[in-house]
Amino acid sequence: MIRALILTCGNPLRGDDGVGLQIAHSLAVGICDPDTEIYSQQQWTPELAEAISRADLAIFVDASVAVAPGEVRAQPVSPDSSATDSGMTHTCSPSGLLALAQLLYGRTPDRSYLVTVGGQSFDHSDQLSEIARRAVPVAKERIKALLAGVSFPREEANSRTASS
């Protein structure tokens, strides 16, 4: 079994879209727990369902345009089979992957969270914007709290920005 699985995705050549990968890189240096695995990919694909099914805790980390630039949001996610209906084969949503894990392997993690970081610029660049860069340590703290057993509710109250 995997105690915790951290799954980050993004394109490091599209500015803030790569913030998840930056967070993964930063976490990889600081987390020494052999039962915590970090997967960094450009996209989440169905192949991840198998590893997800073996984890007690899954933390998905991604950039977002749905929250304010620099804002870090952590919220629980649940399996949603309707999220698999689109038939996407190159990329999957966290809830779709959880549903796949349940469907194919009969198990999902006890706890699953999606940590999103609001991006400012998704143009061609291998650099994060200043506001996204400042959000990296905030997201790391959120993830470490989740690893330590802290739970976050679904409400927006758990959102924080780098400047708050």
Added chain:
Amino acid sequence: MGKTITIDPVTRIEGHAKITLQTDNQGEVSAAYFHVTQFRGFEKFCEGRPFYEMPYIMERTCGICPVSHLLAAAKACDALLAVRVPPTAAKLRRILNLAQIIQSHALSFFYLSSPDLLLGMDSDPKDRNIFGVMKSKPELGRGGVQLRKFGQRVIETLAGKRIHPGWVVPGGVNAPLTQEKRDLILSWIPEVLEVTLKSLHWFKQNLENYREEIRTFANFPSLFMGLVTPDERVGYYDGKIRFTDSLGNIVADNLDPANYPEFLGEAVEPYTFTKFPYYKPMGYPEGMYRVGPLARLNLVDHCGTPLAQQEWVEFRSLERNAVLSSFHYHYARLIEILFCIEHIEEFLNEPDILSTHVRSTASLNNLEGVGASEAPRGTLIHHYRVDEQGLVIWANLIIATGHNNLAMNRGILQAARQFVRREKLTEGMLNRVEAVIRAFDPCLSCSTHAYGEMPLQIELRASDGALLDEIARTP
């Protein structure tokens, strides 16, 4: 009155395309066109770049088969350097290529085509996807996931990344294989062998259900082309080019890929961005040929690994001569997965596979270089010219999918004549025409593939443009 039917976009393929069907005054389909509606331009925008960047620029052509472009580009650069790649490096490149073929074939068979095969061509398109397969037959879905994961993990273990890896460099690879990594990959093999054999067994058991599709899916005589090694096996990494005909006769053999302009012509048509390569001695379009899994298994007299050899014998017994139905690309893909797994195991057990001599170095020695290898979908050719400073001044790529372009167009016409009735269009008709294309597994571009997300529409129009019938698939 003649009419035009448009299928736009074609779904469950790699990239963007549409199909136009033209009917004649009697309502019979008289012409079919496969339009590739996107333009990439890699040959043009690499001009001015140093040649040693080419492997990493060119692999960005594709997110599914970047390793193929990485290898073909590196081999073209090997030719520019005029180096001999160390034997161990060549073997490591071969393993990488085999892993790439496995993961790409798994994507094609299990993710893109198994919904048609398992759920039926006429099943509800909302369920006709990999997730529908997983619900209906979870063990098949798990098998697809496992095989794709295996291919990707081998690529990642060797080259550091699953998509757009480095590691392969002009002259070899930039790091040797460690014993730990070799043992790790070897430990995965028994399980994926078992999964592949089970999938093959399931597919063969169900072949009878697709008799009509086998008969009409691009089932016609053509030439077949691919790389063949000196010991008469498919040359997945290198070899000489062979052409055979539908009777299994060798039409041309031992052709140096570097001399491709002597035997391959490249025609263009105004309705698509994809070129139409053809076998020059037969002219255009008579010089139509097919490449990829079906062609490769037709080109040789033996497969080369124990389990794949057994399956190859059974496959070739489908017909007296060459296997002609493009529906059997699916079958051939599964046999190639089996072969690739066995061949990876063979290479990993070779005594020199852990050698640290994995790169040859040299300065620029030639101003022109050609690299060719077998990509999952067929023979891939990269051709570069550089100036004295090593800056690229000209490039030409012949992509595997392009080789099949003439055959795909003809296959669409054959299937449309069989399945499309102008009086009433159905989603099942549409899907069968698309499924012909899917059998070839064209890789037009992987940048924005998202089946089920885009509306699919067929319009039946009179020659004056009036809309006579229309069906639409909504996401």
